Amino acid sequence: MTSSEPYEVNERNVLNVLVNAKNDLLIENEYALVTNFREWAKLFISNPTSSILMPESPENAIISLENDCSTSYEIYIGVYSELKAAYSELRDEESRRVFNRPFSELEKVKQREVKNKIPLIISDAKPSDHIQ
Numbered sequence: 204m205t206s207s208e209p210y211e212v213n214e215r216n217v218l219n220v221l222v223n224a225k226n227d228l229l230i231e232n233e234y235a236l237v238t239n240f241r242e243w244a245k246l247f248i249s250n251p252t253s254s255i256l257m258p259e260s261p262e263n264a265i266i267s268l269e270n271d272c273s274t275s276y277e278i279y280i281g282v283y284s285e286l287k288a289a290y291s292e293l294r295d296e297e298s299r300r301v302f303n304r305p306f307s308e309l310e311k312v313k314q315r316e317v318k319n320k321i322p323l324i325i326s327d328a329k330p331s332d333h334i335q
Contacts, residue, residue, distance in 0.1 A: 215256055216263040217326075218247045220286075224271040226278045237281045244289035248321065261293065261321045269328035290323050297321055 220240075221229045228235050230243050248264040250257035258264040266286060270279050291306070294317050298306035302313060309317065 212265065213259075213263070216258040217265045217267050218244070219267050220269070220282065222268075222270040222274045222278055222282055224273045226275050228278070228282060237278065237285060240282060240285040241289045241292070244286055245293055248289065248293055262319075265324045265326055267326040267328060286325065287323075290321065293321050294318065 219231055221232075223229065228237055228240065230240070235243060244266065247257055247266075248261050250260075250264075268282070268286075295306040297317050297320060298304060298309055298313075301317070302309060306314060306317060
């Protein structure tokens with residue numbers, strides 16, 4: 204299967220993130236601040252309470268990013284940067300838990316092992332016009 208072929212995804216594994224035409228950030232249709240997005244993403248990806256509304260494991264977590272054509276570049280990059288930071292922090296936490304070392308100090312093989320446990324899966328939807 205190629206990455207462009209559709210496949211069945213369990214809804215609980217997808218966090219829907221939208222930046223609308225007014226540069227508002229909505230996470231699962233709830234308004235949020237870009238500065239809070241990192242914590243939202245970490246909570247969703249790691250699912251520490253084993254909620255049935257979140258992914259079964261980090262390997263299954265998908266972040267669906269959608270923005271409007273008129274979304275400012277700064278806001279879009281801010282959201283994307285917070286998402287990348289969330290994954291970096293989760294990988295570092297896993298590295299310290301498993302190997303007692305920061306992710307950046309691991310050998311490439313061990314880094315790959317951590318990345319396989321916490322893969323960065325982003326569905327970047329094509330920008331739409333006039334998302335309210």
